[in-house]
Amino acid sequence: MSYKQWNDLKSAAVIGSGVMGAAIAAHLANAGIECHLFDIVPQTLTDQERLNGGSLEHPAVRNRLSMQAIERLKKTKPSPLYMEAFAKRIHPGNLEDDLKKLEKVDWIIEAVTERLDIKQQVFARIEPFIKAGTLISSNTSGISLNAIAEGRQDMFKQSFVGIHFFNPPRYMHLVEVIPTSYAKSEAVQRAVQYCERRLGKGVVLAKDTPNFIGNRIATHGIVTVLQEMERTGLSIEEVDAVTGPAMGRPKSATFRTLDLVGLDTFSHVVNNLADHAPEEERSLFVLPAWYHSLLERGAYGEKSGQGFYKKLGKGKIAAMRTDSMNYEERASVQSPTLDAAKRAKGTKEKLKALLQGRDAYGQFAWNILKPSLLYSASQLGIIAEKIEDIDNAMKWGFNWQLGPFETWDAIGVRTSVEKMQQEGETIPSFVLQMLEAGHESFYKQEGSKRFYISNGEYRGIDSVPEHISLKQLKSEGKVIMNNAGASLIDLGDEVACLEFHSPNNAIGEDILSMIVRGAAEVENNYRGLVIANEGRHFCVGANLMLLLAEAQAEEWDEIDEIIRQFQQSMLKLKQLAKPVVAAPHQMTLGGGVEACLPADVILFSPETYFGLVETGVGLIPAGGGCKEAVLQQSQRFTHREDDLTPPMLRTFETIAMATASTSGHDTERIGYKRSQDRVLNDARRRIFEAKQQVLAMDQAGFRSRYDPLMRVAGREGRAAMSVAIHSMKEAGYISAHDALIASKLAYVLAGGDAPSGALVTEQCMLDLEREAFLSLCGEKKTQQRMEHMLRTGKPLRN
CATH class of the missing domain: 3.90.226.10 (2-enoyl-CoA Hydratase; Chain A, domain 1)
Known part of the structure; x- marks a missing residue:
């Protein structure tokens, strides 16, 4: 099988012109790649097409969905395109008339609806038109790649990998590459190089498990926050004051982030984990009853005008009260602990100041950070082979200042483990073995070389000569x-x-x-x-x-x-x-x-x-x-x-x-x-x-x-x-x-x-x-x- 170098990538095809598919096509165009954007052929005419005397056989009608998607790209804010003129690199097509064009592309990315049966049907349809050596990938946020590849021929399977772009693809640095059990190493490496070198992305290698790395860790962390909030009675504003910059997380913290993502979208991700995670983990992915009440009211967040927060006009914002399910004007949150974290310089010192706090906010921070660290450690070898990939996924995909293992290093592994043990927690064995061997941190630095812990010993992190660090x-x-x-x-x-x-x-x-x-x-x-x-x-x-x-x-x-x-x-x-x-x-x-x-x-x-x-x-x-x-x-x-x-x-x-x-x-x-x-x-x-x-x-x-x-x-x-x-x-x-x-x-x-x-x-x-x-x-x-x-x-x- 012939694999081209990353800089030989000339053309690609994206199957599915929805929001994500079109945005992926836009970013390929940003990188100078000619891109075919395919969708299904419409079965009915629009009113405007009827007025214009259109026909279901007319190319403009048959390519309507992809053509409309390209036009939307030009109007979307913030723009998925570096320049509007780059939209000319995206060529509309459909899955009936244009499949032979797949024979000439270097990379195919499927980005249709997040349903296993539909993805399998699409690949069955296009497989006869794929030439040997073409990289084939599915953009999915959590469906099994091995399941998607079932029924395909060996040539297909050997060139097939998962590539999960985080949304929006232009602005989010993270791409998760998910090898299947069939994929050849050359295909995986090619996917990594395309994303890193041509698209400028940060790539992590994920295992083919539910929701992969980033969404798995983030979803667990957010559900933990919601459950702890219900237990302690803290308000939405108080939780956001703790879970934002004070913890090295974005200003959007927990609830503003959920409003932006969409409460319904997050519920779908949680349900996917609850359905597919190991039996012993499913209780970790249960949303509070009041969350479901918000969904029943159509409060999906930003897209519906209200979620956890609601704009009142004149710059005023209301926050939802989970006890009454009513909105009240957002309250400011003051605390010596939060003030100390705010004054501290750097994420490491902010975390220490927050966790040293003796009020409800310091305790809340510990109560949500502890399970997040333990869960991340328990997933090593399951969702990823390297702690570096887990840390990078959270930094690049969710804008955390420190990944889970870097966070653990920042607060002190040995002292925090001792505290966890005093509180009756079970510590993942590899963490205990690391400490027993006298290793005090997951990472260490020796001169210009950085190391991470793996199987009880430190392994060097490969430095990239082209990434000069001042x-x-x-x-x-x-x-x-x-x-x-x-x-x-x-x-x-x-x-x-x-x-x-x-x-x-x-x-x-x-x-x-x-x-x-x-x-x-x-x-x-x-x-x-x-x-x-x-x-x-x-x-x-x-x-x-x-x-x-x-x-x-x-x-x-x-x-x-x-x-x-x-x-x-x-x-x-x-x-x-x-x-x-x-x-x-x-x-x-x-x-x-x-x-x-x-x-x-x-x-x-x-x-x-x-x-x-x-x-x-x-x-x-x-x-x-x-x-x-x-x-x-x-x-x-x-x-x-x-x-x-x-x-x-x-x-x-x-x-x-x-x-x-x-x-x-x-x-x-x-x-x-x-x-x-x-x-x-x-x-x-x-x-x-x-x-x-x-x-x-x-x-x-x-x-x-x-x-x-x-x-x-x-x-x-x-x-x-x-x-x-x-x-x-x-x-x-x-x-x-x-x-x-x-x-x-x-x-x-x-x-x-x-x-x-x-x-x-x-x-x-x-x-x-x-x-x-x-x-x-x-x-x-x-x-x-x-x-x-x-x-x-x-x-x-x-």
């Missing part, structure tokens, strides 16, 4: 220089990395200072520089709190100096005689964008939300953002006779409206992506890829393209921008203060009072930026916008 490099003493806000780290091969690590990676004096010092170090001793970090977001912008404090104190000279320092730091990156590659990820806003634009190449992660958004707080970009935007257009339209007004008008609208990209690919649509920039498939490879880019540029004999001159749209361009501002103000789309900000932005982008097509210097553009920024800082309404953003995280329109 945290690991720092632990190995690779820091060249650092301060409170940033570090310069040696990546090896004479490449350095500038890492931000201030709160929210906001740019302040520490980071600016490190940029200047780091640039000098790289200039003298390294082949090039990578700008990247491992924060939740690359950079949310400049230190707004500092700017507001200086503005309210009317320290204009201080603000002027801050902006000058910012501009000069960015110029150091721009003028560096060594290659600079930026690798942003997630939120990259305002000053974060200005730190990337001076780079010779930008490697965007797929999920990069990139934009100069300063107008949202009443300001304009002043760290070189306006200058770089003008320079980009000047470099695209190089001839003096080129009319710069239309492209500059688009740039003006993008910045004035504080537009940010919806993905790394979307940076091209809004004008930030340059010809030399590219988007990566796998965000985990961003630092490695940036390093390789630096080395390639150096090897090619890098020469800086720095040019201090640029052509501007001038007075003519400014006039066009002013017309746009006036029209929007007259139509009521923007306020008077919006118009003031936009007018100052237009003046800067046009090059001040320069004539159309004039060449201006870089310093001239920076001076214009700084002057406009300073004047806006003095505006009371701008200060109100800054204050509102800091307080609420949302823009103020005043």
